[in-house]
Amino acid sequence: MSITTRAIVQTDSNDPASLEWKETELDDLQQGEALVKVHFAGVNRADTLQAQGHYPPPKGVTNIIGLEAAGVIERANGTTRPDGTPWVDGDEVAVLLSGGGYAERVVVPEGQLMPVPAGFSLAEAASVVEVACTLWSNIMMTAHVDKGSTVLFHGGGGGIGIFGIQLAKALGATVAVTAGSQEKLNVCSRYGADILINYKDEDFVEVMKDHGGADVILDIIGAKYLDRNIDALAKDGHIVIIGMQGGVKGELNIGKLLNKRGTISATGLRYRDLDDKARIVGETIRHVWPLLEDGSITHHIDRVVPVEKAADAHKALLDGEVTGKIVLQVVN
């Protein structure tokens, strides 16, 4: 048996813009999965990579794009909340996905169903799931930011950067950001960033050295910044690479890393197994949701776009014209 839905389907695997809204089929629910009616889906850079053929879904996961969404449970199918109480048809949820968000319906493993943060609309909830889980898993569960840490976010003006600034500030850290324009740095400053670096005018290594180095660097650039990230690191610092916009292979000077007693991790959410994702989702609900609910971290939606215009949303993101998140609207 299968489930009928409308979804964004890529009709030409060689054309990342061939994203059409059309009817398709989903595999039926398995035990431990719920069916969610999607109201809004978040757009991530990883989605644009998938459309370009670079970031395939894990084995067994739908080819439909989309790593996060929010909506209403259509078939709870016996799933339970982290506290053990049952999810009920009609419950509003935010969901972390391995794929499938750009659709009317999505199948979600129990461990990836999250309550909507109190006071958040479904559009707002859809915009924070991936970034919240990514940041918590990286800056807390992989690196261990705490009071007194200095954290550097590359690409401070993006969705990860803006959320990261606020999360790190809430954790008591000093926050540095790099960005390519004064406009983006102004946004970072408004969200609480302490050290603003325009990478076109300044060398982030020199700036970070003046501030004693970074204890944690969250990097989306990869190879191009590898050596300079080590230079910018404080003793016992930790570089966490979650993107490779600046290339995949770079020279690692191990001697330099050893002088800093540095650590480099490269991580991602999507290919983790269900238990791992459930653990991350659970910690994110416990630690990050309260910060959303008390206003310590605000969502930042740049624009809401009808889901039929997914290709335009991808183009806007790749053109660098977005500060914050794009959300696709599925239900009017």
Place this chain on the structure above:
Amino acid sequence: MSITTRAIVQTDSNDPASLEWKETELDDLQQGEALVKVHFAGVNRADTLQAQGHYPPPKGVTNIIGLEAAGVIERANGTTRPDGTPWVDGDEVAVLLSGGGYAERVVVPEGQLMPVPAGFSLAEAASVVEVACTLWSNIMMTAHVDKGSTVLFHGGGGGIGIFGIQLAKALGATVAVTAGSQEKLNVCSRYGADILINYKDEDFVEVMKDHGGADVILDIIGAKYLDRNIDALAKDGHIVIIGMQGGVKGELNIGKLLNKRGTISATGLRYRDLDDKARIVGETIRHVWPLLEDGSITHHIDRVVPVEKAADAHKALLDGEVTGKIVLQVVN
């Protein structure tokens, strides 16, 4: 004021063999330091590097070689044990050092004074300090080996390898080792290693893949093994580099590391600050000393050499003819 002692002094900085036993001066004790009469000093590969001019002591530390020793407190100078009780003149101690072990007397910061493990001679105690602190700080405090982990030690037949095999087994891990001869692999097997890899005959990557990959790799090779260590890693695995016998700079494939969600750390003990060392020493006494005392981990002294023959000891170590530790005898 200063303290007179005899010590190994390098008389020609361009000649690593110019190690003479002669009278020299130490800076007088500061508060929080004890003076220890050395009976035995351990020899480490790092000592041979220092004699070659590659591994200078931290600022403010004596030029005298030697990272570990055991002996008797000559002037406790108000220092206290980790439990707060006072050290007393005449107490036997093992000591972790930033330098100065190849001498009759050494000045030791309070946090680096350790009791001699029950049942251990001073020679035996001197042989385990550096390796115990190195292993605990790396495989537990940096990586987090636990029951069910698979740990790979490169250079299984050396001092680090032999101790590491036993420590990892005591922690419930499966242990793999590489070594360059069947003789060394036999030693590793005797100490409990489960997976024996002769790197001259076999590709450690293939062997580790057959065993599901390594969760933790303790590496002394550096650049030459960087890429293959990533290949040998299990998902979420951790490579800890503590030596660079195979070169300092290597290409890092970040994409490959990200596919494994891998982590690479490069660390060392010597340049850590006093607080950090005291923390490592404290954990080592708490967690490793009991394993020495109950026989879970045995010392492995290859030979005891008079301190005057330090140059010969270094040569033996560099010639690769040593399995286990060389200890220098200072007091007859």
